[in-house]
Amino acid sequence: MKKTKKQKTKRLGNEKGIALLWAYTVAVFSFTVLTGLHQLSITDLKNNAVETQRVQALYLAEAGIDKVLTGVRNDSYTPISNQALGTFGTYSATYASSSNLITATGKVGNVTVKVTAQVDLGKTMPPGVKGAVTAQYNLNIASDLTIDGRDHLASGALNGQNAGYYGIAYLNQVSSDNTVKVGGFSESPTVSPFNPAVVNDLDTNDDNISVNAVLGLAEESTVLDQYKSLNAPTDLSNSVYYYETTGTSETIVMGTQQNPWSGILIISDPNNNASDIELQGYMKGLVIVDNAKLNGVTIVGAIVGMSPSESAIRTGANQQPNPEDGLGGGATASQVLFSEAVLKNLPEITGASYVPKPTVKSWASSENGSNRLKKTVVS
Known part of the structure; x- marks a missing residue:
């Protein structure tokens, strides 16, 4: 009778130990999973923040392209340096007449996006010229x-x-x-x-x-x-x-x-x-x-x-x-x-159809010095 009681007590002790071990294992696993999820959430938030900055920087660079193109069209181009746009960030832009290339950068936080745009000056001959x-x-x-x-x-x-x-x-x-x-x-x-x-x-x-x-x-x-x-x-x-x-x-x-x-x-x-x-x-x-x-x-x-x-x-x-x-x-x-x-390089007469109408025919984008977006042709 005493022997049976001791055996029961020992078995109960073993069962409690196993239950405690399982509880500990489950707790460790849960902690690990929750910690991992927390880290993923932080990483996602950081990635989302960087992506938001990237998009904002791209918009800023494109704003620089638009402003310089307007200047080229109106013969009033001046370089742009660290121009603020609201509270987002800054942009800079220049135009090289020798290559008809606009280069613009947008910067938000630590993200810098560079955009280059090839300009087609749209030069044509006067329409009444039908031959030499x-x-x-x-x-x-x-x-x-x-x-x-x-x-x-x-x-x-x-x-x-x-x-x-x-x-x-x-x-x-x-x-x-x-x-x-x-x-x-x-x-x-x-x-x-x-x-x-x-x-x-x-x-x-x-x-x-x-x-x-x-x-x-x-x-x-x-x-x-x-x-x-x-x-x-x-x-x-x-x-x-x-x-x-x-x-x-x-x-x-x-x-x-x-x-x-x-x-x-x-x-x-x-x-x-x-x-x-x-x-x-x-x-x-x-x-x-x-x-x-x-x-x-x-x-x-x-x-x-x-x-x-x-x-x-x-x-x-x-x-x-x-x-x-x-x-x-x-x-x-x-x-x-x-x-x-x-x-195609005659003196310009206001209103004449041969007067150049510059447009962007292609552009390419890169982030912090590395290419990110492929060249895109604008129709």
Whole structure:
């Protein structure tokens, strides 16, 4: 009887020990789990805080991009340094005109996000330029004239990187002799019959016969009035000159190869009747005339003739050409060399459709010096 009681007491003791051990194990396990969950919660909170800062820093950098882009568009760009935006943080932004690249950083706490944006300046040619030589009516060309629609640099040298444009564009008819050569795109200038690929036959609906239309201005626009003068130009340096004349048989000498004129030269009257204006010398830019004679002239860019009733562009002479025209003393040979570089960098006229409209075409982002976001193309 005593033995049985001792055995029961021993068994109860063992059971209590096992229960205590289990309780301890459960307590340790629970503590470990709870501690782990607590640590995870703290880590999540920290990660969430960093992610919030990252997003805020990105927004700040993008604000810098927007502000600089506005400055570039309005020609009022200035660098931005540590500009505060509310209580979030600061941003800085700069623009490199040589590469058309905006670089901006946004900083919130210890997080810095850098954004680079490639800017497309949106440069275009005036819409009335349909070839190296454009005539809204007839072309009557002769006397050693070369019209080359292949693309040229501003220096007059060929640019093999661009395809170029049409050599001639006309609405009604063209007449020439065997001293006239016309080329365009990748085709070298040749005598008549001209390669059809270098000739642009204008549609009758394509009626850009006003100065405003050539430049992409609304017909009712008076913005060109500020450039008008009743006096013939004597110089032109990357500017706009509107010679409003009803005269005939005038001669305009446009500089030399060493010191050429540049910009936009307009010679016209309200009825497109300024006639037989003889052009000599060297010009880099766009010439817009009612009708003109080319005599010993080099134009790097393009020329547009607007006369609706006669030969808009002709060759010939009212007098001997300038001996310093860069083509040889007393020569009557002329050349028109299409240049996209020149035509896309003309002096800006407010409201003209060719005026650049910069936009962001791509951007990339990195955080604290390491790439995070891939380059994104903005359509």
